[in-house]
Amino acid sequence: MRNFVLSLDDTLPGKFEITKEGTVHDPRAPVAPHELTTLRQRRCLERVMPEDVVAHAGVPDVEDAIQGVMRHPDIIVIREPDMEGDGSFDPRTLIAAIEVVSRSNPDNDWVGKMRDYPLLGVPVYAVFDPRTGTGAVLSEIHSTPDGPRYATRKDFVYGEDVTIAEWTIPTDALPRYP
Structure with missing residues (x-):
């Protein structure tokens, strides 16, 4: 699956990712x-x-070949030395993954990545949704019968400060989708 997705990167527009459920294609450019x-x-x-x-x-991308998952976060928070080497980043080296919800495929960020990032061991997942001017920061991975999930969710609205891992940033200057 990975080789297939990589072969499509230069031939079709958009972004391809491999999830536990299959392949996701967001055909639109951000x-x-x-x-x-x-x-x-x-x-x-x-x-x-x-x-x-x-x-x-x-x-x-961020990839765990054993899990069969390859994702492409909009932003990753990572120590610079952990970026060295060839190939995809090891998801266990990430401090956080941040996504800006796509207008064309919001379930990819709110459902699929919320399922896949704890499976990959990403300790903090922050979602910003320009459709609604809201978001959430998820953390504290724990085991469930359906696999690893985030135990803590802190919702926010644009205009509030938000803490991602140990750093707090403002959200008042973030744009919304028209």
Whole structure:
């Protein structure tokens, strides 16, 4: 599945990911509010984080081959030394994964990634939803009969400060989808 998804990256528009449920394809390129939200979050985080921790937006993906899951967070919070090497990032090295909800496929962020990130061992998952001006920060992975899940969820509305891992950032300058 991984080789198939990687072979499509340069041939079809959009983003492909491998989940526990199969393949996800978001055919649309991110819109301006999505990209602006990502940029502003990265800048706010990097102002408050130590120098060896980065808020990275870009490639490569985050993958656990044993679980058969390959995801592409909008932003990952990771120590710079953990970015060294070839191939996908090890999800167990992430401090947090941050997603800006896609207008074209919101369930990917609110359902699929909420299921897959604890499975991958990502300790904190933050979701920002420009459709509604709300979001949530999920943490504290625990076991359930359906697999690992986040035990703690802190909802927020745009305009409130939000804490991701150990860093607090404002949300008042985040755009909404028209």
